[in-house]
Amino acid sequence: MEHITLLLAIVIVTALVFDFTNGFHDTANAMATTISTGALKPKTAVAMSAVLNLVGAFLSVEVAKTISSGLVDESGITPEVIFAALVGAILWNLLTWLVGLPSSSSHALMGGLIGATVASVGFAGVNGGVVVTKVLIPAVAAPVVAGLAAMLAARLTYRVDRNTDAKATAKGYRAGQIASAGLVSLAHGTNDAQKTMGIITLALVAGNVLAPGSNPPMWVIVSAGVAIALGTYLGGWRIIRTMGKGLTDLQPQQGFAAQTSAASVILASSNLGFSLSTTHSCSGAVMGAGLGRKGGVVRWSTATRMFVAWGLTLPAAGLVAAGSEFVTKQGDWGVAAVAVFLVASCIAIWFISRRQVVDHTNVNDVDTAADEPAGVVTTAIAAVTPPPAGDFKTTIPAPAEPESARTATV
Incomplete structure (x- = not known):
């Protein structure tokens, strides 16, 4: 580490800040259904998830290799490019957390890296084949596969348990949820911490500290694992609420089916080196499980906003990163200006979030709209996907409407 310059140190710290935001942004992936069904208390759930995220970070480096040596051409990457990429990823993570939308931290990071690389050296610096096969295809396939698996698993559990005592069955599945939530947390550590x-490994290669193609050093693995675990323990309560109560109403059988299906998909992708979005997998599994119970519902207005956020993640993070890269090219003052912009934006988003606090005490409240802060971000996303007539997500009080007007019943 003796060759690390000040700029490289700034990049490493910024990467760990992103890892921290990834942790609290994605806590919902593992624990939303466990919390919403009452299988675990909120604070206990996030503590358990944090520990298992840390353990998972040490189990594999395949995804880390995809990011550090496959997505972009290392020869054209500088520490400034990576810094700009992280700025785009962090700001998108915080904006989507602010409005309670479970978007992909992974795609925010990759979108930022692609945008900054294109701004620096052009499209030739991006390995298009890797982007398609290990990013875009898994992005589409993961929620579909996890959703179908969860729907079938949920239907199977209800069929098997149709003649058993409902209370005893629910208690058993709550215990199963705890185990499956732990598996999702472990899987999250094997995939997201590696990003x-x-x-960081890519930054060290760009700064001539490591040789191209090197594996992450142990201190990188430890620091990344600790950062994501700390973020997970903080708890992304806004997104937990959306996934646990905003998308659908889950019973313990459905929660178990959703978590088991999502964990299977994530672990398989980690083994293959696919930079999979755990958010896409878990969200797809939650919706699939919601449809797996007779009379189950999915709130499609919330799901539609989530899908739009997914589609905007890569280009939005990429555009912010490209703009940041343009400024950092101007020299040291440009790097300083981008750093100040990032810090000021983070502080502003935090203060806005304090207007309506969501934490472990109110995370299971059903009405997610009530705690979404009003402002530019909410307005922008709503403008892209205007709610259907009579939708329950509105800023003007409206007469109560039947559930059928707000949800799709299967």
Whole structure:
């Protein structure tokens, strides 16, 4: 580490900040259904998830290699490019957390890296084949596969348990949820923590500290694992509420089916080196499980906003990163200006979030709209996907409407 310059140190710290935001942004992936069904108390759930995220970070480096040596051409990457990429990823993570939308931290990071690389050296610096096969295809396939698996699993559990005592069955599945939530947390550590390992390794290669193609050093693995675990323990309560109560109403059988299906998809992708979005997998599994119970519902207005956020993640993070890269090219003052912009934006988003606090005490409240802060971000996303007539997400009080007007019943 003796060759690390001040700029490289700033990049590493920024990468760990992103890892921290990834942790609290994605806590919902593992624990939203466990919390919403009452299988675990909120604070206990996030503590358990944090520990298992840390353990998972040490189990594999395949995804880290995809990020550090496959997505972009290392020869054209500088520490400034990576810094700009992280700025785009962090701001998108915080904006989507602010409005309670479970978007992909992974795609925010990759979108930022692609945007900054294109701004620096052009499209030739991006390995298009890797982007398609290991990013875009898994992005589409993961929620579909996890959703179908969860729907079938939920239907199977209800069929098997149709003649058993409902209370005893629910108690058993709550215990199963705890185990499956732990598996999702472990899987999250094997996939998402590695993305920060990969980006730090790429920065070290760009700064001539490591040789191209090197594996992440142990200190990188440890620091990335700790950062994501701390973020997970903080708890992304806004997104937990959306996934646990905003998308659908889950019973313990459905929660178990959703978590088991999502964990299977994530672990398989980690083994293959696919930089999968755990958010896409878990959200797809939650919706699939919601449809797996007779009379189950999915709130499609919330799901539609989530899908739009997914589609905007890569280009939005990429555009912010490209703009940041343009400024950092101007020299040291440009890097300083981008750093100040990032810090000021983070502080502003935090203060806005304090207007309506969501924490472990109110995370299971059903009405997610009530705690979404009003402002530019909410207005922008709503403008892209205007709610259907009579939708329950409105800023003007309206007469109560039947559930059928707000949800799709299967």
